[in-house]
Amino acid sequence: xxxxxxxxxxxxxxxxxxxxxxxxxxxxxxxxxxxxxxxxxxxxxxxxxxxxxxxxxxxxxxxxxxxxxxxxxxxxxxxxxxxxxxxxxxxxxxxxxxxxxxxxxxxxxxxxxxxxxxxxxxxxxxxxxxxxxxxxxxxxxxxxxxx
Numbered sequence: 295x296x297x298x299x300x301x302x303x304x305x306x307x308x309x310x311x312x313x314x315x316x317x318x319x320x321x322x323x324x325x326x327x328x329x330x331x332x333x334x335x336x337x338x339x340x341x342x343x344x345x346x347x348x349x350x351x352x353x354x355x356x357x358x359x360x361x362x363x364x365x366x367x368x369x370x371x372x373x374x375x376x377x378x379x380x381x382x383x384x385x386x387x388x389x390x391x392x393x394x395x396x397x398x399x400x401x402x403x404x405x406x407x408x409x410x411x412x413x414x415x416x417x418x419x420x421x422x423x424x425x426x427x428x429x430x431x432x433x434x435x436x437x438x439x440x441x
Contacts, residue, residue, distance in 0.1 A: 296319075298320075299318045299319050300316060300317050300318055300319070300346075301315070301316050301318050302316070303316075304327075308329050309329065309330065311329065312326065312327070312328050313326070313327040313328070314326060314327070315341065315346070325346075326339065326340040327340055327341060327343075328340050332344070332381070333381070342381075344379040344380070344381050345379070347377075347379045347395075347428070348376075348377040348378060348395075350424050351377040351379070351397065351422070351424045351425070351428070352375045352377040352397070354422045354424040354425070355375050355377065355399070355418055355419070355422045355424070355425065356375040357422075358418040358421055358423075358425075359375070359399065359401070359415060359418035359422075360373060362414035362415070362418045363401075363406060363411070363414045365414075365417075366410050366414050367405055367406065367410075368403045368404060368405045368410060368411070369403065369405055369406075370401060370402075371401075371402040371403060371404060372401065372402045373399060373400075373402075374399065374400045374401070375397065375398070375399045376397070376398045376399075377397050377398075378395065378396045378398075379394075379395050379431075380392065380393045380394045381393065392428070392430075392431045393431075393432075394433075394434065395428065395431055395432070395433045396434050396435075397433065397434070397435050397436070397437075398436045398437075399435070399436070400437075400438055400440045401437075401438075401439055401440060402440045403439060408439055411438075411439050412437055415435060415437035416435065419433060419435050
């Protein structure tokens with residue numbers, strides 16, 4: 295299996311510094327990063343490690359959920375997955391830590407009832423490689439078939 299990479303060039307202190315994070319494997323984009331904007335309610339056009347983790351987690355979860363649905367005899371038609379990653383203070387060690395991840399998924403699925411979908415959704419939460427990598431963070435799941 296391939297290895298994917300990204301790189302960040304950072305200049306300055308934590309409080310006044312700025313950086314650029316580049317998706318080097320795909321060469322798709324370079325994003326501005328800044329700690330003050332990372333810690334602010336409004337990101338003001340910059341990204342953060344938490345947003346990039348959320349993007350990775352939502353994509354990985356969607357892929358894993360499609361596999362879990364198929365294993366249970368269902369056919370995934372559409373899966374709308376969002377992930378939110380929270381940053382907060384680390385009172386035990388100082389600094390900051392990820393304080394939680396919330397995954398919300400709504401799906402349109404053939405040949406699988408609500409109970410089967412929820413079982414698949416929980417299976418995806420347990421088996422998604424990104425979820426497994428983030429075992430030190432509480433992950434909550436809100437899953438339902440689309441109305």
